[in-house]
Amino acid sequence: MARITFIQPDGSENAVDAEPGMTVMEAAVKNSVRGIAAECGGACSCATCHVYVEEEWREATGEPEAMEEDMLDFAFDVRPESRLSCQIRVTDELDGLRVRIPEKQF
Amino acid sequence: MSVDVIKTDAVIIGAGPVGLFAVFELGLLDVKAHVIDILDRPGGQCAELYPEKPIYDIPAIPIVTGQQLTDQLMEQIEPFGAEYHFNERVDTIEKIEDGFRLVTDCGTQFECKVVVIAAGGGSFTPKRPPLPGIEAYEDTSVFYSVRKMDAFKDKDVLIVGGGDSALDWTLNLQPVAKSLTLVHRRSEFRAAPASVQKMMDLVDSGNISFKLGQVTTLHGDNGQLTGVTVKSPDGSTFEQPTDIMLPFFGLTMKLGPVANWGLNLEENLIPVDTAKFETSEKGIFAIGDINTYPGKLKLILSGFHEGALMAQAAHRIVYPDKKLIFQYTTSSSNLQKKLGVK
Numbered sequence: 038m039a040r041i042t043f044i045q046p047d048g049s050e051n052a053v054d055a056e057p058g059m060t061v062m063e064a065a066v067k068n069s070v071r072g073i074a075a076e077c078g079g080a081c082s083c084a085t086c087h088v089y090v091e092e093e094w095r096e097a098t099g100e101p102e103a104m105e106e107d108m109l110d111f112a113f114d115v116r117p118e119s120r121l122s123c124q125i126r127v128t129d130e131l132d133g134l135r136v137r138i139p140e141k142q143f
Numbered sequence: 144m145s146v147d148v149i150k151t152d153a154v155i156i157g158a159g160p161v162g163l164f165a166v167f168e169l170g171l172l173d174v175k176a177h178v179i180d181i182l183d184r185p186g187g188q189c190a191e192l193y194p195e196k197p198i199y200d201i202p203a204i205p206i207v208t209g210q211q212l213t214d215q216l217m218e219q220i221e222p223f224g225a226e227y228h229f230n231e232r233v234d235t236i237e238k239i240e241d242g243f244r245l246v247t248d249c250g251t252q253f254e255c256k257v258v259v260i261a262a263g264g265g266s267f268t269p270k271r272p273p274l275p276g277i278e279a280y281e282d283t284s285v286f287y288s289v290r291k292m293d294a295f296k297d298k299d300v301l302i303v304g305g306g307d308s309a310l311d312w313t314l315n316l317q318p319v320a321k322s323l324t325l326v327h328r329r330s331e332f333r334a335a336p337a338s339v340q341k342m343m344d345l346v347d348s349g350n351i352s353f354k355l356g357q358v359t360t361l362h363g364d365n366g367q368l369t370g371v372t373v374k375s376p377d378g379s380t381f382e383q384p385t386d387i388m389l390p391f392f393g394l395t396m397k398l399g400p401v402a403n404w405g406l407n408l409e410e411n412l413i414p415v416d417t418a419k420f421e422t423s424e425k426g427i428f429a430i431g432d433i434n435t436y437p438g439k440l441k442l443i444l445s446g447f448h449e450g451a452l453m454a455q456a457a458h459r460i461v462y463p464d465k466k467l468i469f470q471y472t473t474s475s476s477n478l479q480k481k482l483g484v485k
């Protein structure tokens with residue numbers, strides 16, 4: 038079990054429990070976390086599951102692969118810490134992960 | 144605008160996999176169809192959202208990509224000679240004496256006996272960047288598609304994005320516009336390598352300029368853009384003067400005109416019965432992702448089944464005096480003639 042905290046643009050936080058193997062997007066959707074639209078259901082084809090990974094977790098979550106980097110072109114306000122949450126797989130090592138939700142998914 | 148009315152048995156709204164297979168099922172029963180889609184090609188979600196991704200749950204096809212499925216459906220329905228109207232959106236459906244009249248955003252008019260709504264998740268529409276105040280500039284300075292290139296003559300044009308649409312329009316508008324600037328967040332492009340090369344050549348020859356960054360703010364007033372603020376990857380910002388901005392950030396599905404057709408809706412879906420897949424209006428059917436009924440699954444497989452049953456009911460409306468005899472494609476020489484295999 039890994040605990041993941043989603044930080045809303047207004048600073049409020051939702052902490053949820055995620056099973057290893059599921060994606061960070063799925064953990065958000067399953068717990069009705071606001072601001073993760075995930076229109077394509079995790080197929081890396083919509084960019085509406087965009088999150089900013091907090092600095093101290095960037096190494097553990099790793100860099101986006103080429104397909105994800107391409108899809109990030111369709112997200113808004115992309116930053117070096119941007120990831121598509123459907124492409125981050127939950128592991129025990131990610132227990133405590135903190136990600137911020139952007140102002141807008143589009 | 145054409146004033147001629149196209150008369151046909153059935154109009155299928157949406158050329159996604161389910162709309163395409165409906166051509167087949169209707170065709171076997173001699174119901175002629177026209178297919179309309181706002182996209183510029185067939186395939187719906189399969190072609191637009193996941194052309195290269197594999198689908199594993201089409202019966203008897205262990206693996207097929209979204210594009211392959213579309214191509215194979217087009218091949219399978221080819222014998223029925225359906226006519227396709229791409230880049231057109233059905234805006235209105237009106238009940239007339241002997242069926243329905245449909246009008247598209249291009250003014251094309253259809254008269255038909257049955258309407259098959261296979262609109263999936265709704266019309267594909269360009270994504271609007273969430274830039275404050277962008278609505279005020281839309282259709283005067285900000286455009287999501289190009290209908291007339293002449294509109295950009297002698298203008299400073301800014302194109303934002305790094306996909307095929309952004310690059311295609313960069314190449315097409317460069318000779319027309321006074322100046323052209325392409326802004327993209329990184330120096331890699333997800334587009335046809337040949338277009339990327341042509342774009343680079345135009346940059347090298349000084350005919351267009353390319354700037355790295357993301358647009359953060361729009362400037363101007365009264366719907367007339369004067370410039371934008373761009374944030375570079377290093378965090379610094381600069382102003383880019385421009386008359387026109389064309390953002391290309393892909394497409395998203397919006398219900399669109401379906402909501403205005405006077406049909407019962409449940410959470411943006413059209414409730415249907417599971418014998419005929421007919422809506423609250425007799426003669427208007429809804430199949431595929433757009434419909435809902437107890438137990439509904441948004442699967443291509445389910446949409447195909449819905450099309451087969453819908454076609455039986457549509458046949459009864461188009462040919463009220465003919466009795467339908469159940470036939471197999473394997474053994475019926477009549478069906479095989481229609482398929483062009485006999």
Ligand SMILES: Cc1cc2nc3c(=O)[nH]c(=O)nc-3n(C[C@H](O)[C@H](O)[C@H](O)COP(=O)(O)OP(=O)(O)OC[C@H]3O[C@@H](n4cnc5c(N)ncnc54)[C@H](O)[C@@H]3O)c2cc1C
Pocket residue numbers: 077080082156157158159160161162163179180181182186187188189192193197198199200231232233234261262263264265266267398399400401430431432433441442443444446
């Ligand atoms: C990433 C992803 C993976 C998927 N994987 C699978 C899978 O493995 N197996 C499976 O069975 N399903 C899968 N699906 C779901 C499947 O793609 C859909 O069930 C299927 O596309 C529905 O087909 P459809 O023809 O009903 O609608 P769509 O494919 O949505 O097509 C509808 C078309 O109608 C057009 N339209 C809508 N309104 C109008 C209008 N007013 N005028 C003109 N045109 C209009 C739209 O532009 C669109 O092209 C997946 C979906 C996604 C996004």
Ligand code: FES
Pocket residue numbers: 062074075076077078079080081082083084085086108121122123124
């Ligand atoms: S859910 Fe669509 S890209 Fe992640």
